[in-house]
Amino acid sequence: MNVSEIWIPLYLTAKLAFVSTVILLLVCIPVAWLFARKNFLGKPLLESIIALPIVLPPSVLGFYLLVCFAPDGPLGRLSEAMGGPSLVFSFSGLVLGSVVYSLPFVFQPLQNAFAEIRQEQLDAAATLGAGPFDRFFTLVLPNARPGLLTAAVLGFAHTVGEFGVVLMIGGSIPGETRTMSIAIYENVEALDYEQAHLFAGIMLVSSLCLLSVVYAYGRANSLFKR
């Protein structure tokens, strides 16, 4: 067996999860802050839309994304008009799909963490001369650190485990859209259990390692705070 046969889908999966998580954090941090602090018309509806990927079957989500991303779909046409890449069967499309698919898993921990920061704490910082951005970076983000970590880990792990959506909008192009979960599925389809075992084992061990690091970090943090 060729080393690149393992390496390419593994690298692709990690890259997809990493890029999606970074985009999700950048988008969700300001929006979740707004949602945590302000009430406005239509907020419950928007919250429901953000939470939809939790309850929708991935195939349903994948189907709608496929319709949107297709060259004659709304987002497909927009991307083409702006000189962007094709959104179906491409890495860019996969990133966009993952962002939608993992959105609630990043958004909700952030919103909860931000909501826990009491207004009086922000008031105290304001009376000490800290302006809104100053307060956000020196008070809100440090105190929301456990929530940030949870959001990042959930977003990353959820994207790594993505299967239905990838299958619908990505297909299985090696190096482009053939992630670990697709590779395992294909190996099983082809009755290549040996390779499926190897891939699944790598996923199992790496997921366990990631979670252990996170839990160890969380424990060290909470011990420090006692």
Place this chain on the structure above:
Amino acid sequence: MSLRFSVKLRRGEFLLETEAEIPSEKVTGLIGPSGSGKTTLLRILAGLEPEASGRISLGKSVWLDSAKGIHLPAHLRRIGYVFQHAELFPHLDVSQNIEYARKRANPADALSRAEIIETTGIDTLLDRHVATLSGGERQRVAIARALAANPVLLLLDEPLSALDDVARQAMASQLESILRAAPMPVIHVTHNLAEAAKLSDHLLRMRHGVIEQSAPTRDALVEASLEDETKAGPFALVYARVSHRDENYQLAHLDTEIGPIVAPLGAVPSSAESRLCIYARDVALSRVEPEQASILNVLPARVIQKKPHDPSSILVELACSKGVLQAIVTRRSADQLQLEPNSSIFALIKTVTFAKTPFT
């Protein structure tokens, strides 16, 4: 220079609409029952209530003027605020909390870090994590942090209210020293009249969202003396100066308006000038000067007038040297002692009661 405000804020059923002008060089007490709008007023002054309208100015600087569209946000007003629950930042230790304020402070005429630590007595706490502090320690750090921001006005919102009795006793005289040493004007909220009397030079009385009285503490107390706003009942406010500290017996000898008084050292702040709240229930009366009694404070007095207090007792107002004292005695004792206006009498104040007053 004075602090002037005329502000309005509606929140549901509650309407705060009031105005006042207070001398800004002094400690002002803001007093009133729970729900009268004391905290809301402080928050409006600090700029923490964006919906408030009206006008607020300190000297020449205008913080709020709705008519001209001026609404300076809190972080630009430079008003120190000590919250009921301290609101220290949990991700920073004590020293870093102080530095957070100092980094953003106007450096001109700021107290040095050493001065702040000395005044508030937090030198042993600097490396501690805020979650490990006791209630009293937390409030001292909160005051230190507010001072470190070098504010033009310091607001304290019942800093003792979240403390248990023991911590409150310990913190009370410290707070007096801190406020006297604060280089900026102070407004101090409390629902305890005795606490306000002891700490402030000027009093604002608030009720139902309106300031009903703004007067020097002394004048405000004359009208307030019969109102039972403290659990311990009526009291006399006595200005005192420490003349001698007896380390052996841990007693302070004080020269006061009502004559020489002895009080426990722990009840007297470190500053030379001090005030005592002497509760009427802690003053006993005697026709003869007691000898060989355990009571250390025996003061010759003259009865000014008697007022009914409750069905079994009366409140006796006494002229005592150059000051005024009050005593609650039973009606029976009053009859036996034949207390009438102008009768000469001895007022007995048990020394240890000072340790418990005024923060009951």
